[in-house]
Amino acid sequence: MDSFFVITSLLKIVGILFVVILPMVSYAVYAERRVSAFIQDRMGPNRVGPAGLFQPIADMFKLLLKEDFTPRAANTFYYWLAPCLAVMPAIITIAVVPFGSTLFGVPMIIADVNVGILFVFAIASLGVYGIVIGGWASNSKYPFLGGIRSSAQMLSYELSLGLAVIPVFLLVGNLRLTSVVRYQIEHGWFIAPFVGDWMNPWKWLLAIPMIISFLVFLIAIFAETNRLPFDLPEAEQELAGGYNIEYSSMKFALYFLGEYAAMITGSAITVTLFFGGWHFPGIPDGSHGWIFGLMNIAVFFAKVAIMIFIFMWVRWTLPRFRWDQLMRLGWLFFFEIALVNIFIVAGIMAFHQS
Amino acid sequence: MPPFLFWVFALMTLIFGAAVVLNRNPVASALSLVVSFLGLSALFVSLDAYFVGIIQVLVYAGAVMVLFLFIIMLLNLQAEERHRINWLASAGGLGVALILLIQVVFTIRHFEAARQTFPALSASTIDDVRNIGALLFRNYNLPLQIVGILVLVATIGVVLLSKREPR
Amino acid sequence: MAMTVPRPKLNWRERLYLPAIVAGLAITFKHFKNMLFGHTKVTMEYPEQKPDSRLPDHYRGAPALVRDEDGRVRCVACQLCEFICPPRAIKIIPGEIASTDHFARVEKYPEQFDIDMIRCIFCGMCEEVCPEQAIFLRKDYAITGFTRAEMVHHKEKLLEIGGVIHGVVLK
Numbered sequence: 117m118d119s120f121f122v123i124t125s126l127l128k129i130v131g132i133l134f135v136v137i138l139p140m141v142s143y144a145v146y147a148e149r150r151v152s153a154f155i156q157d158r159m160g161p162n163r164v165g166p167a168g169l170f171q172p173i174a175d176m177f178k179l180l181l182k183e184d185f186t187p188r189a190a191n192t193f194y195y196w197l198a199p200c201l202a203v204m205p206a207i208i209t210i211a212v213v214p215f216g217s218t219l220f221g222v223p224m225i226i227a228d229v230n231v232g233i234l235f236v237f238a239i240a241s242l243g244v245y246g247i248v249i250g251g252w253a254s255n256s257k258y259p260f261l262g263g264i265r266s267s268a269q270m271l272s273y274e275l276s277l278g279l280a281v282i283p284v285f286l287l288v289g290n291l292r293l294t295s296v297v298r299y300q301i302e303h304g305w306f307i308a309p310f311v312g313d314w315m316n317p318w319k320w321l322l323a324i325p326m327i328i329s330f331l332v333f334l335i336a337i338f339a340e341t342n343r344l345p346f347d348l349p350e351a352e353q354e355l356a357g358g359y360n361i362e363y364s365s366m367k368f369a370l371y372f373l374g375e376y377a378a379m380i381t382g383s384a385i386t387v388t389l390f391f392g393g394w395h396f397p398g399i400p401d402g403s404h405g406w407i408f409g410l411m412n413i414a415v416f417f418a419k420v421a422i423m424i425f426i427f428m429w430v431r432w433t434l435p436r437f438r439w440d441q442l443m444r445l446g447w448l449f450f451f452e453i454a455l456v457n458i459f460i461v462a463g464i465m466a467f468h469q470s
Numbered sequence: 471m472p473p474f475l476f477w478v479f480a481l482m483t484l485i486f487g488a489a490v491v492l493n494r495n496p497v498a499s500a501l502s503l504v505v506s507f508l509g510l511s512a513l514f515v516s517l518d519a520y521f522v523g524i525i526q527v528l529v530y531a532g533a534v535m536v537l538f539l540f541i542i543m544l545l546n547l548q549a550e551e552r553h554r555i556n557w558l559a560s561a562g563g564l565g566v567a568l569i570l571l572i573q574v575v576f577t578i579r580h581f582e583a584a585r586q587t588f589p590a591l592s593a594s595t596i597d598d599v600r601n602i603g604a605l606l607f608r609n610y611n612l613p614l615q616i617v618g619i620l621v622l623v624a625t626i627g628v629v630l631l632s633k634r635e636p637r
Numbered sequence: 638m639a640m641t642v643p644r645p646k647l648n649w650r651e652r653l654y655l656p657a658i659v660a661g662l663a664i665t666f667k668h669f670k671n672m673l674f675g676h677t678k679v680t681m682e683y684p685e686q687k688p689d690s691r692l693p694d695h696y697r698g699a700p701a702l703v704r705d706e707d708g709r710v711r712c713v714a715c716q717l718c719e720f721i722c723p724p725r726a727i728k729i730i731p732g733e734i735a736s737t738d739h740f741a742r743v744e745k746y747p748e749q750f751d752i753d754m755i756r757c758i759f760c761g762m763c764e765e766v767c768p769e770q771a772i773f774l775r776k777d778y779a780i781t782g783f784t785r786a787e788m789v790h791h792k793e794k795l796l797e798i799g800g801v802i803h804g805v806v807l808k
Binding site: 151154158159263429430433 | 664666711
């Protein structure tokens, strides 16, 4: 525990949280509104500042100045605790994601633990508590239904989520997320066999189960982050907003923040696992100069931004699933597909090595 | 990990473990258990056992307790009613706990291996995930397979039990 | 009577839903792209662009009083509009025209004519009922104010909106 490690870690935590993630969250809300507007042939918020770019700041002030109301029937302690629990897991998860190569010799990852992906799943699975407790503590019917739905949905889709990434780690042979990126730099991105040595036929063969794996993972991430088409915990038409009806002011904003932070974390993990993380063909890593280190970080967050756009694109295209359809899809379809996919990848690998 | 953090997490585990029993509200009890699990997993991580620590959170805090909460909320359990304390039963329970404590202390004091200081683990060389995997699939492969079949049988049983009668 | 809606039988390709999802994504992306590059123009950005020139002839905006070619207020304070107004937004206090006046035969004029624009529902019944063609619904739609008092249009304001009308208007 030398002081250099402590100082760089603190710098990384503060930098990634306050310079990148929180602004990204607030601008994701802005982007969501603009993208949805464009898809529906509208303009979206374009008044505050140039092209409406200061809208998130105005939104923040609006939410801060609203009355913070606690219903009398609510269980006050848990009612206050729940929004915090909704934000924390999403932000903690980013700690193990490598968001760049190196900058001045410092690895651009906050904690390179050897159980990386398990850490991500473990912390992400705690995210359900914020919703469930919020739904329960509000002591009201619709939030309660939202909380119940959320817990069942997250449990069901965690299975597919976990199984979908196993093929990736079968290939990498290590649970570290930095090794995943390292492997993809050497062998090409998992779902893009044309990156790297594209002459290798095994890569093209492996790309088929990898794309299936990616699709299952993406769909499970949609379900885990409560995004449409799986936003049943907050279905506006059925539950009038779900678990966050009774919340107002900054507590509501925290739920909102948590949802978007979870989306950003989900995108970051997807990018790390399937899109080569911070790697882009032609850009060397940070050991060749700090300018390349910065470029790696920029590439990573550009990829994350594209993923977030896909999240929004899907949200404004597909209608919501029915509750029993959601459960059947999770348990009878994606679970099996992910399971079979593991066997296919294992078979290809065994055949390749022999 | 500094020893002061050990005390923090150990106290957290114990206090919230006690809160599980002392709380009258079932939801509060379940949440206390979650916090207790988190403290326990922090203790595992402090021993460089990342895998066990994380699995503790993933399985118990993330999945099992969510199911517990789900059931508690679905059954709409209310806070337990206060009833008179049965002094004889509590004395008996206290006695058993005390005897167990004495037994544990006695064993530790007379067990040579428990008193020596172990050499510190070198954190960088340990890949505990790989070690556990190798141990499970090489040395304990047969028990693992048997456990797997047991779980499979249990799963099939659950599916059969929960399946509706065809009409 | 309960009725079962027949559901279409889907073949395996349709049951996979993937082509349908991809087609949907393509449609939304096309809309997004066209909007991003400014090819589609559906909405109007209001304070900069105004719909004034495109308002239809029968548009019902703010009610207003008019003068005739002699500069006389056409209203004769008959109070029919006050009587018919569904939200009771109109309040008229009639006054006698002095017998020495050139228009003495008209007998009455509105001493006060207030329309409470908070109450007005732009129904146009006042215009419909007016025997003298003195009140018209104009094309003003942006009626704003900071206080309730500001939102009451007095006679001067109404005449200012209304302007002058020559002769008889065929409605």
